[in-house]
Amino acid sequence: MTPKIAQFLRDHAPATPCLVLDVDRVEENYRRLKAALPLARVYYAVKANPAAPILSRLTALGSSFDAASWEEIEACLAAGARPEAISYGNTIKKVSAIRAAHDAGVTMFAFDSEAELEKLARHAPGARVYCRILVENKGAEWPLSRKFGCELEMARDLMVRARDLGLDPYGISFHVGSQQTSTAAYEGAIARVAMLFTDLKDAGVKLRMVNLGGGYPVRYRAEVPGIDDFGMAIMGAMTQHFGNDLPEMLIEPGRFLVGDAGVVSSEVVLVSRKGKDDPVRWVYLDIGRFGGLAETEGEAIKYSFRTPHDGGADGPVTIAGPTCDSTDTLYEKSNYRLPMALACGDRVELLSTGAYVTTYASQAFNGFRPLAEHYV
Ligand SMILES: *Cc1c(COP(=O)(O)O)cnc(C)c1O
Numbered sequence: 001m002t003p004k005i006a007q008f009l010r011d012h013a014p015a016t017p018c019l020v021l022d023v024d025r026v027e028e029n030y031r032r033l034k035a036a037l038p039l040a041r042v043y044y045a046v047k048a049n050p051a052a053p054i055l056s057r058l059t060a061l062g063s064s065f066d067a068a069s070w071e072e073i074e075a076c077l078a079a080g081a082r083p084e085a086i087s088y089g090n091t092i093k094k095v096s097a098i099r100a101a102h103d104a105g106v107t108m109f110a111f112d113s114e115a116e117l118e119k120l121a122r123h124a125p126g127a128r129v130y131c132r133i134l135v136e137n138k139g140a141e142w143p144l145s146r147k148f149g150c151e152l153e154m155a156r157d158l159m160v161r162a163r164d165l166g167l168d169p170y171g172i173s174f175h176v177g178s179q180q181t182s183t184a185a186y187e188g189a190i191a192r193v194a195m196l197f198t199d200l201k202d203a204g205v206k207l208r209m210v211n212l213g214g215g216y217p218v219r220y221r222a223e224v225p226g227i228d229d230f231g232m233a234i235m236g237a238m239t240q241h242f243g244n245d246l247p248e249m250l251i252e253p254g255r256f257l258v259g260d261a262g263v264v265s266s267e268v269v270l271v272s273r274k275g276k277d278d279p280v281r282w283v284y285l286d287i288g289r290f291g292g293l294a295e296t297e298g299e300a301i302k303y304s305f306r307t308p309h310d311g312g313a314d315g316p317v318t319i320a321g322p323t324c325d326s327t328d329t330l331y332e333k334s335n336y337r338l339p340m341a342l343a344c345g346d347r348v349e350l351l352s353t354g355a356y357v358t359t360y361a362s363q364a365f366n367g368f369r370p371l372a373e374h375y376v
Contacts, residue, residue, distance in 0.1 A: 001306070001351060005263050008376045009349075016267045016347065017287035018372035021049070021354050023057050025261035030061050033216070033253060036231030040249040043087050045214050046072045048254030048355040049262070053375040055079030058257075066214075066252040070097040073106060083107070087211075089173075089252065091116060091132055091148050098123040110173060112150045117158055121165035128170035129162050130211055131155045133196070135189040140177025140215065142300050149174065152192060156199050163205055171209025171247065172196055178255060179301060180215035181224050183233035190234070194241035210238075211250040218259035218352050221302045227256065255355040262354025264292075264371065268346045269322050280316045283338055285348060288321010288328040292361035292371055293350075296330040301356075306349040309339035323366040 002022040009020060033042060043066040044058050050072060055065070056079045064085040065076045076086050083105030088098075091112040098109070102124035109124055111117045112132040120129055134149035150158070155172065162169040172193045176185035190210070197207050212234060217224040238246060270284040287293060295301035305319075314337040321328040342348075361370035 001263050001349065002261070004376050008374065009263075009265060012374075014265065014374060015372065016265050017285075017291055018374060019262050019264050019292075019353065019358055020374045020376060021051070021054075021258070021262035023053050023261070023375055026054055026257055026354075027057055027061060029257045029261065030058065030063060032227055033251075033256060036227045037234060037249070037251060039235070039246070040212065040251045043089070043211075043250055043252045044257055045089075045252045045254030046076065047359065049258045049358060050075050051358065051373060051375060052079055054258060055081070064250075066254075070094075070100045073101055073104065077104065087250075087252075093119070095119055095123055102127065108170065111158070112148060112155075114158060114161065117162055117165065117167070121162075121167055125166060126168065128168045130171040130173050130209060131158050131162075132173045132175070133189075133192060135174040135176055135192060136185060137177030137180075139182030139185050140180045141217075142178035142295060144175055144177050152196055155196055156203070159196075159200055159205055159207070160203050169200075169205050169207060171207050171211060171250075173211030173213060173250075175213035175252075176215045178215055179217045179220075179224075181217050183225055183230055185215070186212060186230065186234050187237040190237040190241055197242070197247070207247065209248040209250060211252065214252045214254045214256070216251075216253050216256035218255050218355070220352055221304055257355075259355040260352045262352070262357070264350040264353040264357060266348050266350065268342060268344055268348055270344055271342055280318055281338075281342075283317045283319050283342065284322055285319065285330075286322050286368075287350075287371060288323060288330060290323050290325070290328055290362040290365040291321060291368060292357040292359075293321070293330060293353075294360035295356050297327075299331055299334045302331070302334055303353060304351040305336075305338065306351060307339055307342055308346055309341040312339045312341050314339050322368060325365070 043064045045066045059080045066089040067073045068090040087108040108128045132149045137143035159169045174189045266285045266287045319330045
């Protein structure tokens with residue numbers, strides 16, 4: 001928690017549940033990332049947190065943006081981003097959205113299939129296109145599975161076809177999975193991209209760009225490698241495979257830029273037990289899976305908690321949200337412990353919740369309104 005967030009919580013005691021996010025911390029994270037990977041252009045993955053104060057600050061810092069929908073593109077433009085600084089990175093786009101983006105001056109688009117490539121040729125003629133390939137997501141705590149990307153051989157054929165369709169075959173992208181804790185994931189993916197560059201050069205298509213995607217992790221309960229470790233591993237692999245013919249490098253950080261800049265403040269609604277001698281207490285908060293904590297599914301992302309009783313005796317707990325749905329249980333198997341003194345009405349802070357929370361909140365499941373947001 002940054003001093004600014006702590007002070008805001010002290011001075012205002014805002015109604016819960018809410019997110020308080022320190023935009024200066026986003027700037028710090030941006031600068032740390034640029035220092036670790038000075039040759040890479042940053043395309044902030046807007047979906048991590050699309051709030052206007054974040055987009056404006058990043059625009060002022062010279063960041064570019066990775067948008068997944070026409071609505072996210074509009075948010076970037078409204079924050080002052082130039083259309084040339086926006087990549088339409090979703091490989092699944094409605095024709096109407098492709099047209100709107102093209103008309104607004106967006107020139108860079110992702111794809112991973114022939115049908116999408118044909119849509120782009122027709123509705124965004126001449127655009128710079130990049131193909132997303134499948135890569136291993138091992139080491140990622142929030143993997144992206146096989147939903148996006150295609151196999152290398154297919155990517156090769158599609159890039160040739162992109163040229164034949166009058167598009168600009170710009171480069172290759174991958175995403176090693178979110179909250180990626182292994183630097184080796186990037187090294188393996190870069191090796192695959194380099195093979196494609198060689199194959200396509202032989203086919204007369206000279207690619208110019210590698211998009212290294214997102215994945216850079218945030219510290220939750222467990223320690224993770226620092227951003228400098230990722231920078232070194234990535235640059236090592238890039239020079240190993242491309243020598244002094246380095247292509248343009250793009251990165252699409254989401255979680256890393258905003259995750260540790262935000263804190264969710266919530267209230268304990270109930271502390272109870274299922275049996276008189278049951279050692280495990282159930283702690284129900286006023287925020288849960290449907291209030292924005294979607295990444296607790298499968299207990300994948302393990303947030304840290306702050307309570308007013310930290311330091312006192314603690315005991316095992318199951319932590320759950322306030323709705324009448326049993327999937328609204330956050331942590332049952334991850335050995336969470338909270339103070340024995342914790343009681344109904346206490347405020348509990350969830351640390352590093354600046355990414356993938358506000359937009360994941362349901363509209364009003366069980367009548368609960370989405371969490372409030374404060375940018376300080
Ligand atoms: C979600 C996403 C990102 C951001 O991933 P993080 O793990 O938050 O860094 C980047 N690129 C694409 C294409 C994405 O879908």
